[in-house]
Each structure stands twice: as structure tokens, then as C-alpha cells.
Amino acid sequence: MSDLNEIARSKDLPSSAEDGAESAKRRQILEGARQVFLARGFNGASMGEIAKVAGVSKGTLYVYFESKESLFEALTLEERQSLAEVLFKLDAEDPDVRAVLSKLGDSYLRYMGRPEHISSIRMVVGAAEQFPRLGRSFFEAGPCQGIARLKAYFDRQVEAGRLSIEDTGVAAQHFLDLCVSGLMRRQLFAVGGPPTEAEIRKNVENAMRVFFAAYGPGVQKH
Structure with missing residues (x-):
């Protein structure tokens, strides 16, 4: 938001109602961009089409985003x-x-299996070689954030004696990987649709069994 604040200052905009309008316009642009990116992919999307779908002029679009x-x-x-x-x-x-x-595990797997999420991953992977920063941003804002939050949760459970974990960051990654095991890879290659209720239930149950066998309270570490 610092860039928008600089824009506002450069135009001598008031800091209350005008800031609210700026924020609303930015959200409007982001929603239009989301629709275009999902429909066209990163390489197929254009700033002109994004401006049209977002309902703003191309000049306005470039005020908020330079590229x-x-x-x-x-x-x-x-x-x-x-x-x-x-x-x-x-x-x-x-x-x-x-x-x-x-x-x-249930909510994570349901989200990961959504068609629009799969499309987002494919889009980022397709653009990451040409624009490595996009891949890094996606990874840091998504997987890294989730793992960090789960790690903090595991840290507290280890302190309370409810889990036995030496490296809570690794354990967080293990749990999430166990939840999506097999299902997400299938979707990335367009083999079948989103996971069914039965598949979600089975994957989460299997993830829980393996996770607690490795990290449950009282499990001996070597």
C-alpha cells in the first residue's frame, strides 16, 4: 500500500475519503485482473483486456500497476x-x-482441489521461468505462509506435550503434503476432476494416521 500512499501524496489527495476511493478502485482492478488471468493465463492476459474487464481506463490501470x-x-x-x-x-x-x-486437513484439501486454484498453479508455473519473481512471490505468500502458521501451532503443542516433534517446520510440511498426496498431482495434469467427498475423507484419515505415528505424544525419536 506504500505505492498508493505515494500516489495520493503526489496528487495532494485528502487522507480519508480519497484513500477509501483509491482502495476501492484498486480492489476493482484486482478483481478484473483475477478474472482475466484465470481465463487467459498469465501470458495470454493483456493490460488492455484487464482494464476493460475491471471497468477502468488503461491510463488508470497504469497509475496503480506499472506492468x-x-x-x-x-x-x-x-x-x-x-x-x-x-x-x-x-x-x-x-x-x-x-x-x-x-x-x-479437510478445508485445506477442499481448497487445494478447487479448479481455479489448480489453474492458478499452472499459470504461475508457466510464467515462473520467464519471471522467477512471480514464482517466488506465489510460493512465499501461499505455501510459506501456511507452513509458518502451522509450525507456530505445532511449537505450542510440543510445549504442551501434545506432540513429539524435533523440527516443527518439517512436520508442518509433512502434514500438508500428506493431505494432498496423489490428488493434487492428478489435477495438475488434468486427470480427473476435484477430489470427491470420499477421497477427501480417505486422504485426511491417512494423513492423520501417518502423522501421529511419526509425531504423536510419546513417540521416541532417534
């Missing part, structure tokens, strides 16, 4: 950070760790 890359990066950061806040809102004091992780 397609910066627009995509901003969209990625906002959406992934919001997602992490919603999915990984974990109660560290809840003593029923199995219930907490089961709920997380």
Missing part, C-alpha cells in the same frame, strides 16, 4: 495471504489436536 507482472504479483500476495489467514486460523490452546488437524 502486468506487478499486477499479478499484487494479486497473488493479497489472495494467498488472505487464504493463509482463513485456512490456518488455529487455536493453539485447544487440547484436541486430532480434531484441529482433521478440520485443517
Whole structure:
């Protein structure tokens, strides 16, 4: 938001109502960009089409975002950070760790299996070789945020004696990978649709069994 503040200052805009209008316009642009990127992919999207779908002039679009890359990066950061806040809102004091992780696994797998999420991953992978910063931004705003939040939750559970983990960061990655095991790879290659209720339930159950076999309370470490 610092860039927008600089824009506002350069135009001598008031800091209350005008800032609200700036924020609303920015959200309008991001929503238009999201629609175009999902429909066209990163390489197929153009700033002209994004401006049209967002309902703004091309000149206005460039006031907020200097390039397609910066627009995509901003969209990625906002959406992934919001997602992490919603999915990984974990109660560290809840003593029923199995219930907490089961709920997380279910919601995480449901989101990861959404067609628009799969499209986003394909789009980022396709653009990352040409624009490595896009891949890094996507990774840091999404997977890294989720792992960090789950790691913090595991740290508290280890302190409380509810889990036995030496490296909580690795354990967080293990749990999330176990949840999506097999299903996400299938979708990335367009083999079958989103996971069914039965597949979600089975994957989460398997993830819980393997995770607690490795990290449950009292498990001996070598």
C-alpha cells in the first residue's frame, strides 16, 4: 500500500475519503485482473483486456500497476495471504489436536482441489521461468505462509506435550503434503476432476494416521 500512499501524496489527495476511493478502485482492478488471468493465463492476459474487464481506463490501470507482472504479483500476495489467514486460523490452546488437524486437513484439501486454484498453479508455473519473481512471490505468500502458521501451532503443542516433534517446520510440511498426496498431482495434469467427498475423507484419515505415528505424544525419536 506504500505505492498508493505515494500516489495520493503526489496528487495532494485528502487522507480519508480519497484513500477509501483509491482502495476501492484498486480492489476493482484486482478483481478484473483475477478474472482475466484465470481465463487467459498469465501470458495470454493483456493490460488492455484487464482494464476493460475491471471497468477502468488503461491510463488508470497504469497509475496503480506499472506492468502486468506487478499486477499479478499484487494479486497473488493479497489472495494467498488472505487464504493463509482463513485456512490456518488455529487455536493453539485447544487440547484436541486430532480434531484441529482433521478440520485443517479437510478445508485445506477442499481448497487445494478447487479448479481455479489448480489453474492458478499452472499459470504461475508457466510464467515462473520467464519471471522467477512471480514464482517466488506465489510460493512465499501461499505455501510459506501456511507452513509458518502451522509450525507456530505445532511449537505450542510440543510445549504442551501434545506432540513429539524435533523440527516443527518439517512436520508442518509433512502434514500438508500428506493431505494432498496423489490428488493434487492428478489435477495438475488434468486427470480427473476435484477430489470427491470420499477421497477427501480417505486422504485426511491417512494423513492423520501417518502423522501421529511419526509425531504423536510419546513417540521416541532417534
